[in-house]
Amino acid sequence: MINGTFFGFTPILASTSSLVSLNWIDSVIIAIYFIFVLGIGYYLLKYTKTGDDFFLAGRKMTAWIAGLSFIAANLGSLELMGWAASAYQYGILATHWYWIGAIPAMLFLAIIMMPFYYISKTHSVPGYLKLRFGESSSMLSAVTFGFMTVLMSGINMYAMALVMKVVLGWDINFSIWVSSITVMVYVVLGGLLSAIFNEVLQFVLIWLGALLVPILGLIEVGGWGGLIARIHQNFPHGDYIHLWSTLGSFKDNPMGINWIGIVFGLGAIISFGYWTTDFLVVQRLLAAKDLRSAKMAPIIGAGFKMFVPIIVILPGLLGLAVLPHLVSQQEAVATGAQSYNEVLPLMLARYLSPGLLGLGITALIAGFMSGMAGNVSAFATVWTYDIYKPIHLKLKGTEREDAYYVKMGRWTTFLGVIVSIGTAYLVQDFASIMDYVQALFSFFIAPLFGTVVLGMLWKRATAAGGFWGLLSGIVSSVGMYLAVKFDPAMLKVFALSADAKTMAADMYRALWSWLICVGVTVIVSYLTKPKAEAELNGLVRSCTVLPSEGDLPLTKRPIFWAGVVLVVFIILNIIFW
Amino acid sequence: MSEVGRISIWFFIGLILLIYGIIVFGAGIYGLFNPSFGADVVLHQLHSDIWWGALLVILGLVYIFKFKPGKG
Numbered sequence: 043m044i045n046g047t048f049f050g051f052t053p054i055l056a057s058t059s060s061l062v063s064l065n066w067i068d069s070v071i072i073a074i075y076f077i078f079v080l081g082i083g084y085y086l087l088k089y090t091k092t093g094d095d096f097f098l099a100g101r102k103m104t105a106w107i108a109g110l111s112f113i114a115a116n117l118g119s120l121e122l123m124g125w126a127a128s129a130y131q132y133g134i135l136a137t138h139w140y141w142i143g144a145i146p147a148m149l150f151l152a153i154i155m156m157p158f159y160y161i162s163k164t165h166s167v168p169g170y171l172k173l174r175f176g177e178s179s180s181m182l183s184a185v186t187f188g189f190m191t192v193l194m195s196g197i198n199m200y201a202m203a204l205v206m207k208v209v210l211g212w213d214i215n216f217s218i219w220v221s222s223i224t225v226m227v228y229v230v231l232g233g234l235l236s237a238i239f240n241e242v243l244q245f246v247l248i249w250l251g252a253l254l255v256p257i258l259g260l261i262e263v264g265g266w267g268g269l270i271a272r273i274h275q276n277f278p279h280g281d282y283i284h285l286w287s288t289l290g291s292f293k294d295n296p297m298g299i300n301w302i303g304i305v306f307g308l309g310a311i312i313s314f315g316y317w318t319t320d321f322l323v324v325q326r327l328l329a330a331k332d333l334r335s336a337k338m339a340p341i342i343g344a345g346f347k348m349f350v351p352i353i354v355i356l357p358g359l360l361g362l363a364v365l366p367h368l369v370s371q372q373e374a375v376a377t378g379a380q381s382y383n384e385v386l387p388l389m390l391a392r393y394l395s396p397g398l399l400g401l402g403i404t405a406l407i408a409g410f411m412s413g414m415a416g417n418v419s420a421f422a423t424v425w426t427y428d429i430y431k432p433i434h435l436k437l438k439g440t441e442r443e444d445a446y447y448v449k450m451g452r453w454t455t456f457l458g459v460i461v462s463i464g465t466a467y468l469v470q471d472f473a474s475i476m477d478y479v480q481a482l483f484s485f486f487i488a489p490l491f492g493t494v495v496l497g498m499l500w501k502r503a504t505a506a507g508g509f510w511g512l513l514s515g516i517v518s519s520v521g522m523y524l525a526v527k528f529d530p531a532m533l534k535v536f537a538l539s540a541d542a543k544t545m546a547a548d549m550y551r552a553l554w555s556w557l558i559c560v561g562v563t564v565i566v567s568y569l570t571k572p573k574a575e576a577e578l579n580g581l582v583r584s585c586t587v588l589p590s591e592g593d594l595p596l597t598k599r600p601i602f603w604a605g606v607v608l609v610v611f612i613i614l615n616i617i618f619w
Numbered sequence: 620m621s622e623v624g625r626i627s628i629w630f631f632i633g634l635i636l637l638i639y640g641i642i643v644f645g646a647g648i649y650g651l652f653n654p655s656f657g658a659d660v661v662l663h664q665l666h667s668d669i670w671w672g673a674l675l676v677i678l679g680l681v682y683i684f685k686f687k688p689g690k691g
Binding site (some may be wrong): 070071074075078082107239242243246247250254257258261262364391392393394395396397398400401442537 | 626628631632635636639642643645646647650655656657660661662663665667668671674675
């Protein structure tokens with residue numbers, strides 16, 4: 043899924059033997075990785091003294107570092123495996139989650155929203171809401187984000203441990219404790235600075251560990267033309283290679299979705315909600331050294347995001363060509379056959395010899411750890427600054443010194459990881475929790491985008507409008523989810539078709555909840571008194587004079603590079619239409 | 620800036636790529652003289668570990684040289 047976890051993706055435990063067996067060389071490569079990330083955390087300890095250092099990496103990151111970290115925090119290993127599996131199941135349609143489901147939103151964030159996040163000097167998304175709409179909206183957003191982030195971290199941790207058990211035969215407890223304690227140590231030591239440094243390292247390792255699979259796969263099948271021919275030969279009745287031409291109706295594609303759901307649900311709401319307001323990713327941009335870097339970072343991220351399908355979607359498509367007998371999870375459990383949920387590790391094992399395989403498995407582990415570090419560092423910031431600090435101020439009437447908040451951030455990181463581990467074990471006993479929590483997380487994304495974007499672009503939006511709009515959007519999203527849960531026939535009402543499947547339901551629920559949030563915000567705002575324009579300087583577009591970039595050469599301007607990325611994005615969609 | 624204190628993240632990346640490159644390249648050379656080593660993978664005859672390992676070594680050296688501590 044767009045938040046780093048693919049909905050419904052779980053590996054199976056159909057057999058006790060592992061898919062892949064590692065040579066000692068592979069184990070050495072994995073061990074070196076762990077030593078390195080811990081070493082970086084230890085090295086950065088001496089550079090993490092103040093709150094700005096710990097929570098915002100000192101605001102010294104270049105556009106490249108912030109941009110790669112921004113992408114890496116999203117590039118979890120379950121995302122890699124989940125979307126490779128999805129590509130096997132749905133074909134190239136899965137690419138929508140990387141292109142229309144990401145690129146326009148990232149560019150919008152860079153050009154339209156980033157100036158306000160950055161100029162307002164906020165440390166978080168709830169922090170921006172506090173400045174724009176007041177304490178109520180900020181607290182609602184902070185509590186829901188903090189709670190869900192730490193739970194999601196635990197769920198990802200359990201799912202990753204399960205993957206390691208299936209793929210490598212590793213004990214679940216070993217995977218959970220070793221990986222989470224490693225992340226905890228390096229984030230506690232170096233805070234966001236350490237998380238960002240390791241994310242950049244992880245990003246490089248993910249690419250270099252996984253890139254050989256599509257290269258060798260394409261050599262085996264005889265290039266792109268050979269790949270298409272093999273897929274047609276293996277699956278003559280399905281269309282796995284067109285992005286848009288099968289989206290005319292719900293029935294024409296295996297995803298059970300139409301273009302309206304993809305364009306407006308995924309492309310316009312879910313994607314914008316995630317990429318522009320999920321603090322997990324936005325936090326990386328707030329660490330940029332200046333406004334131009336903060337704007338360039340998501341553009342650089344978008345440039346790389348466009349090509350992530352090479353290491354995620356392409357292996358899934360190659361699986362259709364060279365491993366045509368993979369089956370669904372249910373069928374695999376019933377028959378003992380291999381599931382397409384494991385297509386990525388199967389492809390790693392197919393092409394990578396000892397040493398290279400260790401690199402590929404390190405890529406999966408790195409993906410998991412970058413996602414988890416993102417979760418815990420964002421949680422520590424939101425808890426410390428947006429939940430603890432205002433409550434303490436209200437109760438005691440004074441603020442504590444900076445060093446106290448750094449200590450609080452370190453303890454929160456520690457406790458966040460412990461709660462995540464607890465959640466992982468809870469999920470192990472009650473697997474259905476996984477579905478509910480992932481759904482819960484999705485409830486907040488779309489309405490939050492409505493609230494933030496109105497706050498930035500519409501000066502008439504009031505504090506009451508912001509709060510009630512956000513709350514009504516969340517409540518309506520939960521209501522629609524429960525209505526469909528208890529009466530599946532309601533899907534026809536919300537998703538506009540009885541043929542709609544789960545993905546379509548998610549898209550449409552996001553769309554409606556966003557519209558409700560915006561509608562309520564507008565109505566309540568017109569009924570309440572707005573802030574004076576002077577108070578909105580640095581927070582709202584029409585009340586802020588943004589720094590001019592007119593003196594910069596064209597190739598240094600973010601808008602130029604955003605245009606370049608947009609053109610490439612359009613060309614790619616046309617090529618694979 | 621990309622550097623915090625004295626050592627750049629790109630230097631660390633160069634270092635780990637160099638180490639990984641040497642290991643993967645070494646494994647590839649070992650496989651060259653021991654045909655059964657890694658023979659069960661598809662396209663084994665291409666010896667992808669040798670050229671991928673070499674690529675990692677080159678990338679690692681470039682980053683180490685360009686971002687070595689104290690430079691710039």
